[in-house]
Amino acid sequence: MVLHTPPSPELVENIIPIADEDLSRKDYASDVDTRWCPGCGDYSILAQMQRSLSNINVAPEKMVFVSGIGCSSRFPYYMNTYGMHSIHGRAPTIASGLKLSRPDLQVFVITGDGDALSIGGNHLLHVLRRNVDVKIFLFNNRIYGLTKGQYSPTSELGKVTKSSPVGTTERPLNPLSVALASEATFVARSYDTDPQHLQTTIEQAARHHGAAFVEILQNCNIFNDRAFADYTDREVRDERLLYLEHGQQMLFGENQDKGLAVSATGLRVVDAHGPDAGLILHHDATRPSPDVHQLLARCNYPEMPVPMGVIRQVTAPTYGDYLDGQIEVQKFKNRHDIAQLLKGRSTWQVE
Amino acid sequence: MTTTSPQANGSGNTATASGGAAIQERDRVTVRFAGDSGDGMQLAGNRFADATAVFGNDFSTLPDFPAEIRAPAGSLAGVSSFQISFSKHQIFTPGDEPDTLVAMNPAALKSHLAALTKGGLLVVNEDAFTSGNLKKANYPSNPLADGSLDDFRIIKAPITTAAIAAVEDLGLTTQNAERTKNFFALGLVYWLYDRDLEPTLDWIEQRFGRLPNIAEANRRALFAGHAYGETTEIADAHVRVPPAVLTPGEYRTITGNQALVLGLITASHLTDLELFYGSYPITPASDVLVELAALREFGVRTFQAEDEISAIGTAIGAAYGGGLGVTGTSGPGIALKSEALNLAVMTELPLLVLDVQRSGPSTGMPTKTEQTDLLQVMFGRNGESPLCVLAAKSPGDCFYMVLEAVRIAFQFVTPVVLLSDTYLANTAEPWPVPDINQLDKIDVPYRKLEHIDPEDFQPYARDPETLARMFVPPGTKGFEHRIGGLEKSDISGDVAYSPENHQRMTDLRGEKIRRIANFMPELEVDGPDSGDMLVLSWGSTYGAVFTAVNDAREAGHEIAHAHLQYLNPFPRNLGDIVSRYNKVLIPEANTGQLRMLIRANFLVDAQGYNEVTGQPLSARLLTEAIIKMASE
Structure with missing residues (x-):
């Protein structure tokens, strides 16, 4: 019961x-x-x-x-x-x-x-x-x-x-x-x-x-x-950190010129001005399923940018x-x- | 049927029953039901206890069951038993050897026959004595046929087939029909001991009312068993134990674990604090969690923690928040909680820890009783770590000791451990229902402190009499402060490493616990206040020791008895008392833990009577030991 x-x-x-x-x-x-x-x-x-x-x-x-x-x-x-x-x-x-x-x-x-x-x-x-x-x-x-x-x-x-x-x-x-x-x-x-x-x-x-x-x-x-200096040092952080904002595109890089998109095996970096720019994900912290959140959590330097900010926030x-x-x-x-x-x-x- | 003269306690008067058959009258009878775990022996025993309560005897019960939920049917490992002793006088133990043994199968007979009094009455379910079951119980031949039971009076009843026959036309499955056999056995025993069927019929209606077929089947089996007793020629086994003369009042049946639950709810009422009970399921303490969880309407917050450490951690959190923070467990859980318990010692928080002791070491025998945690709760922590230890002496006493433990925890701002054990947890006795309006309120000192000038607040300043620190829970403006497990500076409570301060704080923590003795009753001695021999006991052995001392007195020995409910600190007059007798005997269900404390504290050459069998002390063997020592 x-x-x-x-x-x-x-x-x-x-x-x-x-x-x-x-x-x-x-x-x-x-x-x-x-x-x-x-x-x-x-x-x-x-x-x-x-x-x-x-x-x-x-x-x-x-x-x-x-x-x-x-x-x-x-x-x-x-x-x-x-x-x-x-x-x-x-x-x-x-x-x-x-x-x-x-x-x-x-x-x-x-x-x-x-x-x-x-x-x-x-x-x-x-x-x-x-x-x-x-x-x-x-x-x-x-x-x-x-x-x-x-x-x-x-x-x-x-x-x-x-x-x-x-x-x-x-x-x-x-x-x-x-x-x-x-x-x-x-x-x-x-x-x-x-x-x-x-x-x-x-x-x-x-x-x-x-x-x-x-x-x-x-x-x-x-x-x-x-x-953590490899990605948090002031000189490199724009290139190597991904600042997440709920509802915003997952963009990073000095000129916000890169973004994250879904790949066959997880997430991948794409050129924000290239042909796949349309595939760049919007960050949804409120998504009930933690699947994408888990993919973000697993983004590690140097292969991927390191995410910062609120990855997940759901109401329960x-x-x-x-x-x-x-x-x-x-x-x-x-x-x-x-x-x-x-x-x-x-x-x-x-x- | 083989008949020898009955050897039960009592006068053996005979009276004539309405039916014309002779009823013998006795002072006290002990009956043990034994069967497979699935045979419903605990249920039968509890119904018998209810009927006995209504009849008006004093009684005490002893359930004994395996740790395995369902060991293979018919096996020795799967035998479950329930003993009840009832009397026309006040009694204090569930009896040593039963006068009557109900054995539902060969394994039950094999496991329990040795306990039956010579000449005692044996009721066996002859249907269960098949070659398969005999083999499972390691019987080379059928004991019902080979003369090995000649020392006993036997009623061989076809319990299974008679029960099935009684419910035949109800259209039950064979399995369900067979399951009524415990009610058949119960009906037969009701006839033997002249119990009224009404309380059990009411219970069947309450319990199975929604399953009318099952209710009817159980009723019929009960009647059939009763009729079997009446119509079969077993008249010489028909016994009546007249009602006891108890202090007038309203009574109920209570077990130790139920009394802990009621004590906690009552303590919550008397402190006007909400109860938080953090616990992890562990035999034999789980009932307390389970029963409290069903009492949300009393504002009870039960928290089934992820482990024993979390259970005490949450209780400490609740205590720190100013609530009634309680955790409950058994010996293995105490071992896991010891570091957190020490945090409560260092932070000096009012915390209650219930330890329903069980047989150890390690997993030991989870469903068996022992008094083996005394030294663990006294000393099983790092550093000099004094705390208050109390022990309940009977099922009903668990209620009052919870109130006492909570009073001390708040008055002295200290963790308190209350010891119960498997025996107290499960044993049932009649209990005069307390009047809630007659119980004293329990003072919560921080309620006054919250109104003092914050300038006068120092978290480790102490009450001059009790040495309780100024404990104020979070939420009060101007009193913000930090506490923790690091050594505290006297008065300010800041972190401190100085040698002088550590010595002083060590002394203060010890002295605070000692001063509890100034606010608790002195130890009372039953019997001569000095002389040849004192028997000193603690905890759940009270009933057995009380009984044994009285039996030894009846044998002509002048013996004093004192029973400790306060183990740390000891009552102020204990040292004086133990020095006033030539001999001191300390019976314990351990290898001598209290004895070690008494010898160490008072340099008294106390002797031990120690049984570590997983069973409550035997009053008969203890009587022999007391008489032997008294005669030396």
């Missing part, structure tokens, strides 16, 4: 708690000294997060950052909001319990490639599958930084690190593919050195109703420097919508009298 009660429409909208007064970036910064290495990509992400929250003007007391373990997971200490620096890989679980029991809060998860995809891989799949209304920001630097330089589940095959002195022997995971395979309702990518794009992406995630997954390419200048009731809907319906349909519950199905009287 399948019982599927669609939640009432007023539940299916994202309500961001807004502060009474206008808040600036510094209102979201705590007085704790940041302790990342000088030059770490995390500094930029922190700054853009604070700016994004200030742009939305989120009420800080309604904001909770939950993190796991790793360099990125120190993040909550630097935000003047509520926060919990929890245990390795488990932030999605704590965030889920918090959000489901406190729907009034805005819950962000800060995690890294090791935290989210290795030790916490299971939880990531399930929080996305369930569409719990939490926003997950995965700082991907393709290395274990806090433990000083071991390979991570996103390190390239053959990568030489401290724990793989003659190269790794395992293939990396693609975070976006994992998120799409988990039926995430919001999947996006940005990177640390494009402040404007990162701010916009964070705001889009914050405004999404449901689980949002954002991969942020983040440079670890100590243990894996220039991991959240876990909380269903759960609260059930509670509402059952309260309406059934008695909730504790005295009666304590008596059970039948009682007898002893004189």
